[in-house]
Amino acid sequence: MTRTGRMVLLTLAALAVAMWTAGCATVQPWERARLANPCMVFDYNGGQADFASHWQSAREGSSGGFGVQGGGCGCK
Amino acid sequence: MQTLSRVFTATGLAAVVLLFGLTASPAALDVRGAVAGQQAPALRLPTADxxxxxxxxxxxxxxxIDFWASWCAPCRHAFPAIDQLFVDFRSRGFRVIAVNLDEKRQDAVDFLVARPHGIDVVFDPRGDSARAFGLTGMPSSYLIGRDGTIRYAHAGYTDKVLDAYRLEIERLLSEPAGGEHTR
Structure with a gap:
């Protein structure tokens, strides 16, 4: 394959990837049934999560970085 | 060296296309939610029967108009409160249309069977009405005045907004039916 051919191929590939990526859709608020499912929450058992974070900070000196507030509910 | 610069050009071009694609995607072009003062979008949906x-x-x-779904915790919380609003104000010309947005009707039916209610529930599994109103969150509710214009819009629900609802409904009910913007 010539150098030009390779370049054309590369450019086409890059364009294709770009277009696929741009195809991402926003999930609308009323389409979040699956996201709001309790099984989507990382720490479903709040007490257990608190306990885990307690011993992690006590034994391992690690704390923080345990996800964000709100879990999986996509309500707002 | 020339090949390298071409690679950069191609990557740059791809980035431009990507950015363009993202901004031009339908989601980015979504109209903002229906706002107070606008005429309410048309709404015609089937009830359970x-x-x-x-x-x-x-x-x-x-x-x-209350947009809700059985999977949405604050909606479940708001449902009985809104039903109570209906009970309190119905005699003065207040109606509630609860638009259910569950994809599976059965989920909504299971929820409704467990909660006796007086408000009208309609079903929109495809969410066309939600799109028309441009919902920004769940639940969303819109108070429509006697003349058919949206007067108040709420997204989300906590018990604190219930007093605001009462105040707003009271205010709208006290407006004359044949007001200046009517028909």
Whole structure:
């Protein structure tokens, strides 16, 4: 394959990837049934999560970085 | 060296296309939510028994349109409170249309069976009405004045907003039915 051919191929590939990526859709608020499912929450058992974070900070000196507030509910 | 610069050019071009694609995607072009002062979008949806309920038929009444789904915790919380609003104000010309947005009707039916209610529930599994109103969150509710314009819009629900609802409904109900913007 010539150098030009390779370049054309590369450019086409890059364009294709770009277009696929741009195809991402926003999930609308009323389409979040699956996201709001309790099984989507990382720490479903709040007490257990608190306990885990307690011993992690006590034994391992690690704390923080345990996800964000709100879990999986996509309500707002 | 020339090849390298071409690679950069191609990557740059791809980035431009990507950015363009992202901004031009339908989601980015979404109109913002329906706002107070606008005429309410048309709403005509089936109830549980298959008869259609239309917002246009409610002209002259103050209408609360509540968009909800059984999977949404604050919606579940708001449902009985909104039903109570209906009980309190119905005699003065207040109606509630609760638009259910569950994809599976059975989820909504299971929820409703467990909660006796007086408000009208209509079903929109495809979410066309939600799109028309441009919902920004769940639950969303819109208070429609007697003249059919949106007067108040709420997204989300906590018990604290209930007093605001009462105040707003009271205010809208006290407006004359044949006000200046009517028909």
């Amino acid at each position: 298959g008869t259609y309920l239309s917002l246009a038929d409610q002209k002259g009444n103050v209408v609360l």
